[in-house]
Amino acid sequence: MAERAGGTLPTARVRAEATEAKVVVRGLSVRYTSSRGTLTALEDISLSVQAGEFCCVVGPSGCGKSTLLRVLAGLIPCAEGEVRIRSDGPQRPLTAMVFQDYALLPWRTVLDNVAFGPENRGVPRAERYRLAREILAKVGLSGFEHAYPHQLSGGMKQRVGIARALANDPEVLLMDEPLAALDAQTRNLMQEELLRIWAEFGKTVVYVTHAIDEAVLLGDRVVVMTARPGRVKAVVPVDLERPRTLEQKGSAHFARLYNEVWQLLREEVSAASREAGGG
């Protein structure tokens, strides 16, 4: 069953009945054509994500990490290659995205923000509010149902963003640098929160980040991308014990993994900054 993404653009992003993995990306390329020529954002990406896996994607700025996520989200058409997302419930949305800048609807209360996805699918008010309250409780936001986003701190806003995604009960949770706008201490707290929430909900997650420590702490695997045009350079399995805690960041094992990812990333980052510097 093919699903059309973004309203009108035909894509090769499909809802699959049976695949070997939850998410299968095969030969995906994304190019932008303008009067100044063709820009290749992503080139020949192939990637599988298992059901229930936490898959982190790191790469230099401008490598197309966000583009990859937006193709998975159906916001950018997948013109070359294919994306298959296995559906385990015919009514469930394929993806729900958590955005870097929270992207809450500022005129809606916390409750109505969280209930937004079910509301779009026609879930009755009482039912979607019950669901939203339940999830708000699980992300630690009980009592803030009727607050407006501008009354919340950054960390709380992102909890709302995460609750909104969970309330939509997607097949795959997509996270686009969700902690990048937070201060370092709040980021640490939220990393623990994410570990706890992920363990509780058992979602398949594709998580884009700049922060290597975050990727290693959270991920089952870290996908390292090259500088533009973005390709998959390497996939580093993270065999840290679960359940994970912040304390593991101090371990020698963590440091080894961190270094492995950094060595892979290093030349890509300098390549990306050379390109940015040279125009």
Place this chain on the structure above:
Amino acid sequence: MTGAAARQTLRAVRVDARSLAAAGILVAGWEFLPRRGLLNPAYFPPASQVVAALAEGLSAGELLPHVAATVSRLLVAFFLAALPGLGVGVAMGLSGTVRRVADPYVALLYPIPKVALLPLMLILFGVGERAFVLTGALTAFFQIVVNTMDGIRQVDPTLVEVGRNYGATRFRLFWKVVLPAALPGILTGLRLGLGLTLVTVVAVEFAIAKSGLGHVVWGSWQTLTTPRMYAAFVAVGLLGLLLTRGLKRLQDRLLAWQTSVDVW
């Protein structure tokens, strides 16, 4: 009016007491300078005479029909403009095609003072209410179009992505995401449109109508009945204050979710 009622009225139109004090100083000067002969009272009658003329005109019912004429022209012009203005503005905001076709015309016509189109309106519709009201409506129309279009174009694209990713249909994407996000700009356009329409309507009355506050100003000037002329000025000013403050209140209520800052 009792003190409490006066305070309540002031709150309703949102006038700061300090702002009122400044007005008091101005009025005192306006009273004092003509009385001492420092200003020619034939041209600048003391404030008390203007207030008396205003009170008399309102209580004797001589000014009231003119106030009513101006207000009804203003409201008809505004509502005549608001619906098509919102429609065209939304269409231009949403669709690049519509925008590319319509934008040159809007850009061309928007800056023309619509009073300058009065002769054209008179040729098209004859001397009468239709021409007066349409001239006012054109003023509001372009203001509303421009602000509505900009309001929609400035909607954060990430919010549109949220709408799409969270399963909003095109219909819901517009009503539940784009329109609320664009509302601040749209309401500003309506408020500016209303204020500018008052300007145009008064100018039209000045030039040609046989009723309305603008007509009173011009007639009083020609007969040098200056207290009445200033009384009409004051009435126009108060009208503008009440209308735009009323809309501002509505805007603040609808946009309670917005944060605003007093920089100083």
